[in-house]
Amino acid sequence: MSVEMSPNKYAQVPDEHGRFGVYGGKFVAETLMSALSELEALYRSLKDDAAFQAEFDADLAHYVGRPSPLYEAARWSDMIGGGRIFLKREDLNHTGAHKVNNTIGQALLAKHMGKKRVIAETGAGQHGVASATVAARLGLECHVFMGEEDVKRQALNVYRMKLLGAEVIPVTSGSKTLKDAMNEALRDWVTYVDNTFYIIGTVAGPHPYPMLVRDFQSVIGREARAQSLAMTGKLPDALVACVGGGSNAIGLFHPFLADETVAMYGVEAGGKGVDTGEHAAPLSAGIPGVLHGNRTYLMQDENGQIMHTHSVSAGLDYPGVGPEHSWLKDIGRVNYVSATDTEALAAFHRVTRVEGIMPALETAHALAYAEKLAATMTPDQHIIINLSGRGDKDILTVASIDGIELGIE
Amino acid sequence: MSRLPEVLESLRESGRKAVIPYVVAGDPTEALTVPLLQALVASGADVLEVGVPFSDPMSEGPTIQKGHERALAGGTSLRSTLAIITEFRKHNQETPIVLMGYANPLERLGYAAIADMCANAGVDGLITVDLPPEEVEAMNRELQRVDIDNIFLISPTTSDARVATITAQASGFIYYVALKGVTGAGHLDTAAVESHLSLIREHTDLPIAVGFGIKDGDTAGTVAKCSDAVVVGSALVDCIADAAASGLDYENVIEVGAKLISEIRSGVNLATSQL
Ligand SMILES: Cc1ncc(COP(=O)(O)O)c(C=O)c1O
Numbered sequence: 001m002s003v004e005m006s007p008n009k010y011a012q013v014p015d016e017h018g019r020f021g022v023y024g025g026k027f028v029a030e031t032l033m034s035a036l037s038e039l040e041a042l043y044r045s046l047k048d049d050a051a052f053q054a055e056f057d058a059d060l061a062h063y064v065g066r067p068s069p070l071y072e073a074a075r076w077s078d079m080i081g082g083g084r085i086f087l088k089r090e091d092l093n094h095t096g097a098h099k100v101n102n103t104i105g106q107a108l109l110a111k112h113m114g115k116k117r118v119i120a121e122t123g124a125g126q127h128g129v130a131s132a133t134v135a136a137r138l139g140l141e142c143h144v145f146m147g148e149e150d151v152k153r154q155a156l157n158v159y160r161m162k163l164l165g166a167e168v169i170p171v172t173s174g175s176k177t178l179k180d181a182m183n184e185a186l187r188d189w190v191t192y193v194d195n196t197f198y199i200i201g202t203v204a205g206p207h208p209y210p211m212l213v214r215d216f217q218s219v220i221g222r223e224a225r226a227q228s229l230a231m232t233g234k235l236p237d238a239l240v241a242c243v244g245g246g247s248n249a250i251g252l253f254h255p256f257l258a259d260e261t262v263a264m265y266g267v268e269a270g271g272k273g274v275d276t277g278e279h280a281a282p283l284s285a286g287i288p289g290v291l292h293g294n295r296t297y298l299m300q301d302e303n304g305q306i307m308h309t310h311s312v313s314a315g316l317d318y319p320g321v322g323p324e325h326s327w328l329k330d331i332g333r334v335n336y337v338s339a340t341d342t343e344a345l346a347a348f349h350r351v352t353r354v355e356g357i358m359p360a361l362e363t364a365h366a367l368a369y370a371e372k373l374a375a376t377m378t379p380d381q382h383i384i385i386n387l388s389g390r391g392d393k394d395i396l397t398v399a400s401i402d403g404i405e406l407g408i409e
Numbered sequence: 410m411s412r413l414p415e416v417l418e419s420l421r422e423s424g425r426k427a428v429i430p431y432v433v434a435g436d437p438t439e440a441l442t443v444p445l446l447q448a449l450v451a452s453g454a455d456v457l458e459v460g461v462p463f464s465d466p467m468s469e470g471p472t473i474q475k476g477h478e479r480a481l482a483g484g485t486s487l488r489s490t491l492a493i494i495t496e497f498r499k500h501n502q503e504t505p506i507v508l509m510g511y512a513n514p515l516e517r518l519g520y521a522a523i524a525d526m527c528a529n530a531g532v533d534g535l536i537t538v539d540l541p542p543e544e545v546e547a548m549n550r551e552l553q554r555v556d557i558d559n560i561f562l563i564s565p566t567t568s569d570a571r572v573a574t575i576t577a578q579a580s581g582f583i584y585y586v587a588l589k590g591v592t593g594a595g596h597l598d599t600a601a602v603e604s605h606l607s608l609i610r611e612h613t614d615l616p617i618a619v620g621f622g623i624k625d626g627d628t629a630g631t632v633a634k635c636s637d638a639v640v641v642g643s644a645l646v647d648c649i650a651d652a653a654a655s656g657l658d659y660e661n662v663i664e665v666g667a668k669l670i671s672e673i674r675s676g677v678n679l680a681t682s683q684l
Contacts (some may be wrong), residue, residue, distance in 0.1 A: 030561075031565070305486070
């Protein structure tokens with residue numbers, strides 16, 4: 001088995017039109033087309049620029065704290081019995097999730113473009129916090145759009161963003177969650193396109209975003225690949241990550257795509273169950289369509305209206321998914337599965353108690369599926385789970401589901 | 410077969426600038442749309458622009474977003490929008506109708522099916538906000554098969570090179586988005602509009618309609634001086650919504666909308682009578 005990366009079809013996407021097979025593209029209003037071309041041209045010129053990469057790597061090392069550890073969750077593995085489980089500890093990054101890898105990269109692009117104002121959409125608030133953080137560090141004005149529903153369920157992160165100097169704008173249109181926050185961010189961008197950089201938080205949106213967010217997040221998989229080889233002498237047998245828009249998943253998966261022996265599982269939010277219709281699992285139960293600038297699997301009705309989603313985790317509560325995942329699903333390279341609210345909450349509690357690691361509710365979906373998967377594997381096999389974020393932000397949600405009154409608002 | 414080229418050509422010959430009102434199909438109710446469109450024509454509209462309700466209208470400001478939400482709450486979709494147009498066509502075969510909407514409902518029903526359905530209903534043109542030139546080719550091929558115009562948007566950020574590619578594919582008319590922003594936003598810089606339109610005219614003889622930011626007879630008149638048509642959206646959606654919310658009956662709600670379009674018509678006529 002070769003452990004060297006070779007040129008492969010996974011490195012050929014997206015094409016020059018921003019397409020991953022039939023997915024992706026640039027489905028935006030004319031007003032934004034020149035801004036997207038400008039961003040794409042800049043990114044293509046910096047991508048292989050040694051000075052830019054060095055700047056990015058230095059920030060990841062000294063500001064984010066990379067590399068993040070690969071940790072063997074031995075007690076949890078033993079309890080399940082089966083394959084060994086390793087956790088890629090993105091929760092230990094500065095600001096507590098994988099999101100910051102991307103905001104560091106996009107902030108550098110904003111700096112190169114001389115933009116003084118950045119905007120972001122956020123669901124769980126992790127991307128909003130990561131954007132507010134880089135904006136504070138670079139002295140940029142920062143506006144974060146957040147659905148009114150999410151403002152309520154992620155109150156701690158809202159206050160964190162404000163402390164960091166960002167303005168949080170509650171979005172009251174539509175379903176008042178991540179999808180509507182993204183609509184509102186796009187509306188803002190169209191209005192202030194001259195001085196504003198839009199920091200998109202996941203591998204969705206119009207080209208070049210799915211490509212550049214993937215590239216910035218791929219540091220997760222590159223590190224994990226080297227760490228796996230160093231710690232076990234081989235590549236993992238399986239990778240597991242939760243999928244909201246899909247940035248932590250693609251970040252882990254991408255550097256392994258050409259390694260045919262590595263199985264991959266993207267875990268969507270099953271909500272109350274994929275067969276109840278109350279979920280956020282477009283790859284499991286959706287139909288391809290166009291939203292937020294790209295063609296991808298979407299939760300939509302027979303008239304092409306986007307459906308309301310449900311998930312206990314705000315960061316997965318999105319009716320679409322990054323276009324590269326739609327392609328990886330169709331070509332059969334990645335398996336897309338789901339975990340329900342209940343399964344995720346159970347995994348949240350179990351990993352917290354058994355490993356002393358409190359995961360984000362988003363991440364808990366990956367943990368829930370990985371438990372089932374590990375049980376089917378043998379002790380000579382191992383799984384890497386992307387532990388995409390820490391759970392502090394979710395404590396109030398978990399307490400209220402468990403019926404516990406904490407005496408704080 | 411699109412009515413746009415012939416109607417717009419005869420307007421140009423007679424020196425009349427087109428007034429194009431925009432309403433959302435099914436807003437505030439489905440029953441109101443056909444009589445409203447008829448009243449708008451009677452008040453001086455030359456072309457009708459009908460918004461297809463969508464759950465995520467990304468280029469709309471709050472006013473038109475609410476129009477989409479009201480229409481969706483009443484169950485209006487792309488199919489029922491086409492049923493509305495079919496009904497309108499029973500009494501009016503002359504006035505061109507342009508649908509304005511978003512890509513996903515078209516994707517869901519299929520481009521070929523949509524083109525046929527539009528042709529059968531009597532639609533003349535399609536504006537799909539999130540199908541820029543780079544993405545519209547497949548849809549446009551189907552529209553050309555049934556002789557419907559794809560209306561391209563040009564904005565203040567469109568480079569000269571893009572204007573050239575866009576105008577080379579365009580038919581019907583060019584829709585110039587007069588400001589950076591969403592519908593109903595901001596303040597129109599008419600001098601900038603004028604200078605941009607003259608750049609566009611270096612590439613095309615197609616009529617140019619200007620939309621986004623036209624609120625009343627005055628702004629419409631000023632813009633009409635340098636364009637071929639003015640589109641009035643948010644101001645119309647807003648006054649109809651207010652009238653409906655205040656409890657007026659249907660006839661009076663329609664009357665309020667018709668009155669705004671008469672004012673716009675007069676503003677345009679007054680401003681352009683000396684040209
Ligand atoms: C910790 C964590 N994991 C995962 C996600 C989901 O996003 P993505 O699928 O882009 O990784 C979020 C989003 O807010 C998050 O905060």
